[in-house]
Amino acid sequence: AQTVTQSQPEMSVQEAETVTLSCTYDTSESDYYLFWYKQPPSRQMILVIRQEAYKQQNATENRFSVNFQKAAKSFSLKISDSQLGDAAMYFCAYKRGAQKLVFGQGTRLTINP
Amino acid sequence: ETGVTQSPTHLIKTRGQQVTLRCSSQSGHNTVSWYQQALGQGPQFIFQYYREEENGRGNFPPRFSGLQFPNYSSELNVNALELDDSALYLCASSPYDRKLSFGPGTRLTVL
Numbered sequence: 001a002q003t004v005t006q007s008q009p010e011m012s013v014q015e016a017e018t019v020t021l022s023c024t025y026d027t028s029e030s031d032y033y034l035f036w037y038k039q040p041p042s043r044q045m046i047l048v049i050r051q052e053a054y055k056q057q058n059a060t061e062n063r064f065s066v067n068f069q070k071a072a073k074s075f076s077l078k079i080s081d082s083q084l085g086d087a088a089m090y091f092c093a094y095k096r097g098a099q100k101l102v103f104g105q106g107t108r109l110t111i112n113p
Numbered sequence: 114e115t116g117v118t119q120s121p122t123h124l125i126k127t128r129g130q131q132v133t134l135r136c137s138s139q140s141g142h143n144t145v146s147w148y149q150q151a152l153g154q155g156p157q158f159i160f161q162y163y164r165e166e167e168n169g170r171g172n173f174p175p176r177f178s179g180l181q182f183p184n185y186s187s188e189l190n191v192n193a194l195e196l197d198d199s200a201l202y203l204c205a206s207s208p209y210d211r212k213l214s215f216g217p218g219t220r221l222t223v224l
Binding site: 042104 | 205212218
């Protein structure tokens with residue numbers, strides 16, 4: 001069974017600084033998707049960034065980028081120029097095709113002004 | 114803007130009761146899945162429906178059941194509620210094998 005592990009329950013960063021959230025996963029498949037979701041106190045799960053495993057190029061979305069290491073099964077999220085609105089729970093997730101999302105335990109990110 | 118709505122927002126039930134949670138998806142979203150998120154945890158997959166048929170189920174007992182309707186709405190039913198069923202229940206929908214859109218969730222408290 002696929003598993004997703006986030007080893008950092010909590011992280012904090014100064015506003016405008018850069019922070020990296022870690023994620024590792026376990027799968028025997030070669031074709032899959034990886035995601036980072038943001039869940040603010042409003043509870044709405046918001047897609048931050050998505051990576052297709054067959055693409056070697058790391059995905060980027062404005063201030064958000066990933067470091068995808070397929071052989072190491074590692075998928076970290078880098079947030080540059082952190083803003084107060086980035087404070088939330090962040091979940092790493094794995095999905096294969098139309099199957100279920102498998103989530104990690106989450107990392108609570110605090111932004112210090 | 115996700116276009117996925119859930120009702121009710123909050124719900125309080127007592128142990129042994131039954132509950133129905135509802136989700137309304139965007140037009141064309143023929144796949145809907147439900148997740149249970151306990152406090153401080155990541156969401157856990159309950160089941161998925163595609164074109165009104167269940168096509169995937171997580172490690173949840175049969176007292177968790179669902180329905181998907183032709184108008185892109187769906188229901189999650191839980192019978193014989195237990196204290197551990199207290200959680201945030203998330204609905205997510207998509208066109209088949211495409212990007213998921215999540216609803217805001219229903220917070221269920223079982224006393």
